[in-house]
Amino acid sequence: MNKLINFFGNIGFAVRSRLYRLGAGTRLFFLTLIYSADSFKRIHLTIREVYFTGVLSLVIIVVSAFFVGMVLGLQGYYTLEKYGSSEAIGVLVALALVRELGPVVTALLFAGRAGTAITAEIGLMKATEQLSAMEMMAVSPVARIIAPRFWAGMISMPILATIFSMVGILGGYFIAVLVIGVDEGAFWSQMQANVDFSNDIVDGAIKSVVFGFACTIIALFEGFDAPPTAEGVSRATTRTVVISSLAVLGLDFILTSFMFV
């Protein structure tokens, strides 16, 4: 009987603590919105964070995109060739990137590269009492630390996803046209004819904004909520990657089912 009570007790505790974190995360988001006006007055802070989260992520994004594009080019060509439609490779590469892989892979890389950095930085600021010091100086850490990073993430992620798709298409072009020898005119013209701006490109952009929001707010919250110890910060950093990745994949399914059905 005791075991049963403990079992339900544990479930209750787990549910309650997750709900608490969800609520605290939502509260942080609204506080961020409220303090955003304050943080826009110090726009240089946001620009600095765009550099850290966006510009410094460029290398990993560009390199990954080129390889993903090349793999798509290869795999697509082998399959399409069986049906004698290898000219459609351009459409396949472009649609796969613009609709799915661009936003999703960028978000996963963004969570790993920028999200972990944000969580670790804020967690360590908390552990070294920098956030408390700021509070005691009557400066809100949400305005000074959280809001600039939030907007930097919201700005960087869609731009990175766009760059990812562009470079990925170039990777596909490199393999399909330059290496395998698919007709260049067909590659581009079929892509132009079959990739729709409002359905494909805009929907992909919406995805990248949603993923950018999810990854950034998760990274910020995990850092802000991290226990101020070495172990606490390391766990928070791990959680950022795990939760962001799952959130991105889950949200992708939901968005895809609304957008492309």
Next chain:
Amino acid sequence: MTDNLISIENVSFAYGKTLLHKDINMQFSRGKVSAIMGGSGCGKTTILRLIGGQLQPNSGKVVVDGDVVHEQDRNGLYHLRRKMGMLFQHGALFTDLSVYENVAFPMREHTDLPENIIRDLVLLKLNAVGLRGAQDKMPAELSGGMARRVALARAVALDPDIIMYDEPFAGLDPISMAVICDLIRSLNDALGATSIIVTHDVAETFSFADYIYFLADGTIAAEGSPKQLMASKLPFVKQFIHSEKDGPVPFHADAPNYRTDLRL
């Protein structure tokens, strides 16, 4: 009648279920340097956080300059905090800003002063702590004592009425310790501020503090001027001042019988 800038009235505070303070009363007189002493983990730092409004008492109230701290909304609290400067245990300097920018931080946040005036003020403050020459360094390049001095310059950047020090001597060499002691006293007197020091270093504190509170078991075990406390016959105060390892504060933590524990 003494003029109390801060008073703690019947405050009880608990972390979860652990009661840390039981109905304590303290008064901090304007212009004086007061110290709160006691063993590690007795809730000394918590008192500073209660004064700064980072924690709220379970009962009782903390009054700062006529305002009850926990009744303030966010704006009221921030307004109160502008009268306070706090030196954190390890300095809590912003690691992404230089020494100069750290000291300039409160000025940039709370004033619209032109850059040349901010520069003069920052150099004045840094000169007061003897680190004008280190203005371009990053916090990671400073020794513990230097970081503490920069943090002190930042804490007094806006000439606060109240300066709070959380373990200002912890982990410092004797020279840095003497420098910090001297600075606490001279800054307090120069700014006409009220200082509260949380510490467990007896010799340093007794050499310059005006009034001392001893905390033990969640209550105030003793209070008075250094002279009065030196003459105190209370066993706890004697043990603390003379660093005796056993006394009212036992060497051993609560444990079952030693023989039973070893299964002898």
